[in-house]
Amino acid sequence: MNPQTIPIELGGMLDRYRQMLIIRNTEDLINELFAGGLVHGTTHLCHGQEALAVGLAAALTPADAVSATYRGHGIALARGMSPHVLLSEVLGKSEGCVGGLGGSMHLADPALGLMPTFAIVGAGLPVACGAALAFQTQQLPHIAVAVIGDGGTNIGAFHESLNLAAIWNLPVLFVIDHNMYGEYSRWDLTTPIEDLSSRANSYAMPSSTIDGMEVEAVRAAVTEIVDGVRHGQGPYLLEAKTYRFSGHSRSDTAPYRPEGELQHWQARDPLTLARTALLAQGASAADVDRVESEATQLVRQSRASAEGAPSAPLNSMFEHVRKA
Amino acid sequence: MSKLRMNQAIASALADAMADDPTVVLFGEDIAAAGGPFKTSEGLQARFGSRVRDTPISEMAFTGAAVGAAMHGLKPVIEIMFMEFLGVALDQLVTEGALMRYLSRSAYQVPMVLRASVGSGTGFGCQHSGTQQNWVVGVPGLSVVMPSDSHTAYGLLRAAIADPDPVVVLEPRMLYGVRGEVDLSTAREIQIGQSRRLREGTEVTIVAAGRMVGVALASAEQLAQHGGVSAEVIDLFSLHPWDEAAVLESVAKTGRLVVVEESSLGTGWSQAVVSRVVEECFTQLKAPPLRVGAPDVPVPFTKELEGRYAPTVDEVVLRVRHLITHNALLRPWWAREEITA
Numbered sequence: 001m002n003p004q005t006i007p008i009e010l011g012g013m014l015d016r017y018r019q020m021l022i023i024r025n026t027e028d029l030i031n032e033l034f035a036g037g038l039v040h041g042t043t044h045l046c047h048g049q050e051a052l053a054v055g056l057a058a059a060l061t062p063a064d065a066v067s068a069t070y071r072g073h074g075i076a077l078a079r080g081m082s083p084h085v086l087l088s089e090v091l092g093k094s095e096g097c098v099g100g101l102g103g104s105m106h107l108a109d110p111a112l113g114l115m116p117t118f119a120i121v122g123a124g125l126p127v128a129c130g131a132a133l134a135f136q137t138q139q140l141p142h143i144a145v146a147v148i149g150d151g152g153t154n155i156g157a158f159h160e161s162l163n164l165a166a167i168w169n170l171p172v173l174f175v176i177d178h179n180m181y182g183e184y185s186r187w188d189l190t191t192p193i194e195d196l197s198s199r200a201n202s203y204a205m206p207s208s209t210i211d212g213m214e215v216e217a218v219r220a221a222v223t224e225i226v227d228g229v230r231h232g233q234g235p236y237l238l239e240a241k242t243y244r245f246s247g248h249s250r251s252d253t254a255p256y257r258p259e260g261e262l263q264h265w266q267a268r269d270p271l272t273l274a275r276t277a278l279l280a281q282g283a284s285a286a287d288v289d290r291v292e293s294e295a296t297q298l299v300r301q302s303r304a305s306a307e308g309a310p311s312a313p314l315n316s317m318f319e320h321v322r323k324a
Numbered sequence: 325m326s327k328l329r330m331n332q333a334i335a336s337a338l339a340d341a342m343a344d345d346p347t348v349v350l351f352g353e354d355i356a357a358a359g360g361p362f363k364t365s366e367g368l369q370a371r372f373g374s375r376v377r378d379t380p381i382s383e384m385a386f387t388g389a390a391v392g393a394a395m396h397g398l399k400p401v402i403e404i405m406f407m408e409f410l411g412v413a414l415d416q417l418v419t420e421g422a423l424m425r426y427l428s429r430s431a432y433q434v435p436m437v438l439r440a441s442v443g444s445g446t447g448f449g450c451q452h453s454g455t456q457q458n459w460v461v462g463v464p465g466l467s468v469v470m471p472s473d474s475h476t477a478y479g480l481l482r483a484a485i486a487d488p489d490p491v492v493v494l495e496p497r498m499l500y501g502v503r504g505e506v507d508l509s510t511a512r513e514i515q516i517g518q519s520r521r522l523r524e525g526t527e528v529t530i531v532a533a534g535r536m537v538g539v540a541l542a543s544a545e546q547l548a549q550h551g552g553v554s555a556e557v558i559d560l561f562s563l564h565p566w567d568e569a570a571v572l573e574s575v576a577k578t579g580r581l582v583v584v585e586e587s588s589l590g591t592g593w594s595q596a597v598v599s600r601v602v603e604e605c606f607t608q609l610k611a612p613p614l615r616v617g618a619p620d621v622p623v624p625f626t627k628e629l630e631g632r633y634a635p636t637v638d639e640v641v642l643r644v645r646h647l648i649t650h651n652a653l654l655r656p657w658w659a660r661e662e663i664t665a
Contacts, residue, residue, distance in 0.1 A: 108427055111431075115395065123419065129392060134392070137374075162381060321428070322464075322465050323433070
């Protein structure tokens, strides 16, 4: 099929598949750079969680304010950050989104509606409530979105934030990216309930649990929910079941996983599911191949440009601490 | 010129700031309908409606909400009823709010103000009587101020609200009911990072903040009247950043430094002041710097013991007089009375 004649819906699906590939390829590269000792510090990959990032972002506008976590490469890229800017940040380059001062855990761009990603579990929830309060007070049509992991539902900030959002009827969507592990602990060792969305019941808040592995299903569900949140129906708690294919961070090989669990979930790899869906919807193998090679090409070019970018200069550590 | 209780001066500063700037909003526990437990926002909800909100007892949520609202166009002023209640929300202030500018290369700003009542003297016991200034002083990106009367309470709060970065205002709760002049024209000139010299002197520089400014002034008066000691008194109403230039200039002149503060000596802001003075005025010092502060203990409840916790005029006068006479330190009362070292 010629790109000019691809139906709009199929074009959107291809775009989202491309975004997921860019996330996967960029994170594969980040992992490779870390493994090769080319990057300082640590990193947290979202392999297996790409469909949620992309499906969620597809339902938002750039003016909506998103708070995400230290596992934030996927959300940042899905919100529109370029792989060059993200890789530059991870590599400590001045062309990174925080000038190389933040690193992998701290990605930000207000133009993309991305608050600095939060490296403290649950910390982005109250801040998202504040963004929503600002939108509500200024009568702006934007919403705030707080993305957390399953582990984030056990910290006090989660409960305080849901309660506050409920009583103030704030335009905020809370999203639990339930990847089954809170750091090194399987969720059922730390949490006594099956569906984390049921926690919304304590706050008389609507909620649902969805499969987070199918990008089009995520997009459809989030689009409908966001419409309600945006139009005065108040906050919403959405739980998406995903799976963290990697360990918690760079140094974690996840030896604690039950045997066969990873393989079970890899059989539902969101990229494979998206590819299959595209072909089933009538995309040609050539279209899919083209998107795959575009993503590969973009990440390869971004690596070269990020590696070639200047390092953060010495004076930059003294800047932006308070207003100059 | 008008005479206002400090809580009235605070309410007045909030009202004036809200009238001047529609993005200023207030929230906190019992601040709206009830006007605040210390009556620092009395009448504001009636005047400004939903811009003044009561919150649940959720310091973490509403402190973080102030951060997020400040990043998106509002200027929130929040109230932490007792400074100790900030313990559950410290992350939102120091690890999130104070770092959002840095983590976005100034693309996000956090013009929020966190007011908290501090200090001993009320008989509220050890969980409602501390200053805890050391939780917030020294955090990069965060300013900390402490008024000493109605005038500085008004001026510092207006300066804090106008500041593009987060500011903590520590309000000595013993002063809420104390009346004082508020000169609006000069109060609006007060800036974070400044200090004010309340008394000129030649033999010793006494630096104090908050409720201890009154103690320092009364001590200086006694020292002048009974013994002819000439003491200079500086109100260090901004604890971070603090007015190094004014303190160094004064000590260069007097040759002696005394710092009076309500915090425990092990945690006090006076440590930073003494360090800088020793670094910069070493050869001009005629005597070791003297720190008059509280012992490293929780604030006791009983009236008699609580009265001994924070420095008193008698204690300051005794030790400053010894410093002037001998150019040496007299140990604090708990050491002199051989209770503890």
